[in-house]
Amino acid sequence: MFKTTVFAFGMAMMAGAGFAQDAPDADLTISAARNQLGVLEYCQAEGHIDGAAVEIQGRMIGMLAPAVDEEAVNAAYEKGKEGTVSAMGIEQTLADAAKTQGVDEAALCTQLAQLVQQAGAQLPQ
Numbered sequence: 157m158f159k160t161t162v163f164a165f166g167m168a169m170m171a172g173a174g175f176a177q178d179a180p181d182a183d184l185t186i187s188a189a190r191n192q193l194g195v196l197e198y199c200q201a202e203g204h205i206d207g208a209a210v211e212i213q214g215r216m217i218g219m220l221a222p223a224v225d226e227e228a229v230n231a232a233y234e235k236g237k238e239g240t241v242s243a244m245g246i247e248q249t250l251a252d253a254a255k256t257q258g259v260d261e262a263a264l265c266t267q268l269a270q271l272v273q274q275a276g277a278q279l280p281q
Contacts, residue, residue: 186223187232188243193217194236195250196272199265202239209269212276219279 193213199205223229235242239250239261250261257264 182221183223183225183228184244186217186220187229189213189217189220190229191232191236191241191243192268192272194233195239195241196236196265196268198237198239198250199261199269202261202265204262204265205269209272209276212272212279215276215279216272 193210196205196210196213200207200210232242235247241248241250241253250264254261254264
């Protein structure tokens with residue numbers, strides 16, 4: 157489940173600002189992106205990753221249109237900061253995802269950071 161969510165985040169982010177221009181769809185994309193930022197910040201705070209992916213995620217979010225429902229977007233971000241992936245109809249803590257996959261949180265954080273850094277390599281300078 158976690159890998160599917162990470163993939164969905166990556167696809168939404170690589171689509172950039174042109175993805176989901178309708179307000180409800182755009183807010184889902186922005187919520188997913190902000191949740192992922194929160195998750196990355198959680199991972200960094202736990203010492204699992206450095207700040208490179210957090211910085212890249214922030215740049216990608218800056219490419220998206222503003223949210224219509226800022227309250228929902230902020231709620232998704234806050235869940236991420238607590239270590240919960242909450243996007244695209246999926247809500248699961250990193251701890252639960254790690255247990256399900258037989259790995260630890262650090263491994264999931266590293267995987268997510270690597271995907272974000274790969275997507276970031278495609279961003280315009």
